[in-house]
Structure formats: structure tokens, C-alpha cells
Amino acid sequence: MVQRFCFFLLFSSSLLAAGSFSLDQISSSFPSKGFEDEVEFWKEIFTEYGDREVLIHDQNDVRLIYEVVRFAKGVRDDDVEYKRQHKELEKREKQWQQLFEEIRRYGSDSEKLTGKHKKIIRLLESHGYSPSSQLLRELGRNIRSQRGIKEKFREGLIRSGQYLSKIETIFQAHGLPTELALLPHVESSFDYGAYSKRGAAGIWQFIRGTGRRYMKINRSVDERLDPLKSSEAAARLFRENYDTLESWPLAVTAFNHGTNGMARAKRSVGADMGKIIQEYQSRSFGFASKNFYVEFLAAVSVARNYSDYFGPLEFASPRLYDTLSLKRSHRLSHFTQIQGLTEEILRDYNPHIMADVWQRSKILPAGLEIHLPHGQGETIAAVLETVPAASGPILVADNGAMGYRVQDGDTLLVIANRVGSSVSTLQLANNLSNPDRIYPGQFLLVSEASARPTQYRVRPGDTLIEIAIKFDTSLRQLQSMNLIDDPHLIFLGQVLLIP
Secondary structure (H helix, E strand, O other), X not given: OEEEEOOOXXXXXXXXXXXXXXXXXXXXXXXXXXXXXXXXXXHHXXXXXXXXXXXXXXXXXXXXXXXXXXXXXXXXXXXXXXXXXXXXXXXXXXXXXXXXXXXXXXOOOXXXXXXXXXXXXXXXXXXXXXXXXXXXXXXXXXXXXXXXXXXXXXXXXXXXXXXXXXXXXXXXXXXXOHHHHHOHHHHOOOOOOOEOOOOOEOOOXXXXXXXXXXXXXXXXXXXXXXXXXXXXXHHHHHHHHHHHHOOHHHHHHHHHHOHHHHHHHHHHHXXXXXXXXXXXXXXXXXXXXXXXXXXXXXXXXXXXXXXXXXXXXXXXOOOOEEEEEOOOOEEHHHHHOOOOOOHHHHHHHOOOEOHHHHHHHOEEOOOOEEEEEOOOHHHHHHHHOOOOOOOOOEEEOOOOOEXXXXXXXXXXXXXXXXXXXXXXXXXXXHOOOOOOOOOOOOEEEOOOXXXXXXXXXXXXXXXXXXXXXXXXXXXXXXXXXXXXXXXXOOOOOOEEEOO
């Protein structure tokens, strides 16, 4: 079946000429009263300060900006420079902490105070603070650094042109405010291939566990990287958040802090977002969660008024494509032999297809949805009807697990070399105590060579908790990755994905 995704609206409501939008226009859903200072802070981070500039400020009262550190170089794609600057910023933060401690120790009217000390006192007093000993101790602990992302935000605005109109349409279909479609400016700057250090992926930065509730994630495909599939998932999650929390500020924050986390906050201090930020105490409810809603408000304001900050922008053209759902497995070569269709083009249109497919199996499994250049879907589908289904020793299961069918003359070493693994990894994944005991026709799970396999076949006597301990993971992670509700319900021969 071929589906065509066309964007008839050349510009979404979020890409119209800016300059007339106010957050007051959306206050019924997204109140901003009481958050003016925080919104202004993040607007400056998004539009005034770039990659070379870092603000040293108070984490609870962002009006208190102590210093703007300006470096000679940026840190994007430069880990060495990032580490160097990180050390410098840690040093600067300690210096400011020391200044606060000296004011506290000397007294705010002491003759020992220098110009820097007095500058801090003037700043505090200008914002209504009386520099008591307790306050100075607290403020000294609250110092943090925030780098500007002006260039990154501008690039995200341009990139958003590819899919934003369709994302807004998806959100409208779910009865959601279309402003929510702008949240990727906060999450990823609309970087369609974004990965975080904690494993979040795509423009919505779904972690694997949450993503599996709504999308297909396995060794062949990760739909978190499909902008529209992940946006459909985001819409469903927003709807669930709102239905549970009955507040858009809480539903937005739950996208970062979790629905259960915000439900606990609501039970603790009530549904007022400002009160939650000020009063709710939780180890996991830190600076990122407290600022998530106001960052969203700032991003909406900047995106709707982009020309006020960045001038005229030429947005990326809407991405048009056809989607083909494969009825059976096909070799990659079945596609690349079609005139005008290269592996490079397929990769560009299909960021959700994993490296295992491109680099190892070269097989596109049945059921996979593959995106093709607009207008070519039906032609390519007709060509594929004339070629045989993929066959051979390397196989891909529906759940993305990759396997190998043992051939005459194979040894485990030959198989390991062929699939890019190791003998010990294959033994562990397939419960093979003797590497010489394999036979033609046997199906082996394939894992890349590593300290442990990425898949495991349940053997007699196994329990899920024992498997979790064996692979140094948690029972909850193992259940989440394999969509297991009851940890006691596993069966002999079941293939488990290992976190």
C-alpha cells in the first residue's frame, strides 16, 4: 500500500510573518502571568546569546545574572573545547561562590568588601533582596551556568519548515493546541537525527521506554527518528497527560518530568504551575523540569515573532514523500537497482531505519514502512512485485531481532566473522556451551561483538530477575524494553532484547 504525504499549506501558522503575536493570545491554555522574568530569560538565551557566551546566574531567580562569560570559540562538535570551557566555568562558579561566602562572613557593610562584593549587593538589593547570612549562603549554592543557543534556535526555525505544517495537522486531529507542535524547539531544535547522552532520540526526544509505548523500536527501525510517526506519538502522550492532569502547563511539564511525577506534584501542592515550581520538593524535579514550561512559552513567543529576532528567514521546503508498507522482506539491492534510487536517497528519506539494515543484513523486513521520493511510490511498488522475497542465511524477524540460519560447513567462527560478531557473544546469546555443537538449519540470534549480547533466548529454568542480574540491568528496564507486564510470564525459547 502506498500513501502520499503532501503539504498543501506552504507555510504553517507558526511560520507566518512575525511581530504581532503575544503570549496573552494563548493565555487560556498556556498562562504566562507570573512567569514574565523567566520567559524573558529564555528568550534571551534563544535569541541574544550564542554558542560562545555563557551566563552565570542564580538557578531559582534567573533575574540574578552575575556574569556573561565570552569565549573565543564555540563548542559545537568540539569535545576538547567543551571540556576546556567546562573546567573554566566550574572555576568561575567557585569564584562567585567564594564571593558570596566572603560577604556573608565579613558582613554587607564591612570595609573589607571589594568592588565585586558591592556589585553583588547592589544587584540583590535592586531585585528586592536583603543580603542576610542565610540568603547569601543559599544564593552561593544556587549558582549555575547557561550557554546561549542563538545559532541553534535559528537553524531549528529553518529546519522546522520540513514538517511543522503536518505536525500541526496531526495535533489538530487529536484536539490539541497547535502551539504544542513548537516544543521541539526546546527538545531538539528540530534536529531530526538528534540523540541525547541518556538515549533520547528524534525531534521529541523520546527515551526508549516511553517510545515503545507508541512506536516500533527494534534493531531494524526506530520510529522515534521518523518526524511524523514520533509526532503522532507525542500527540497521544500530550492527550494522555492532559486527560490525567487537566492542565496544559502540567501536561507540558509532564513531557519532561513524567505524568506520574506531575501527578505527585499536583497532589502535593495543587495544580498551580507557579506554586509547583516554588514549593514542590523532589530530587528529580530540578532546574530542567522547573523551567520546561517557561522554555516552551519562550520558544512559542520567539517562533511566532521570529523576524523580530532573526530578520527574514528562508524556511526549509516541506518534505514530500510516498510511504510504502512492505508486504514481504526485500533485499536493499531490490530498491537500489531501480533507476534514480540510491542507498543515499533511501537513507535520507528514512532516518528511522537502523544501521543494522544498511550496514549488515541489507534486508528490509516485511511490515516495514519505507519513505520514497514523492510520486515514485506506486512505480517502485509495482517493480517490487516482480522480484522474489529476500532469502538467505541472514534473517530479520518482525521484532527487529537479527538471526542467522546455519549452512552446511559453517562453524561458529565463520558465522561470527560473517555477521560482525564474536564466538563468545554468539555462544552467550544462544546458550551454546560448546561452540562446535551447531547444525545445518539451526537458527542463531546475532549480536554485535561486545561485552554482552543485545538479545537473549530464554532457556529452561530462567526467570526474568535472574536474566536481569546476569546482564547487569534492572527488572523494570527488561520489562519495559520487551513490553512484559507480568515478569513471571516468559516462555522457553522467547527472544528478549537486552538494554
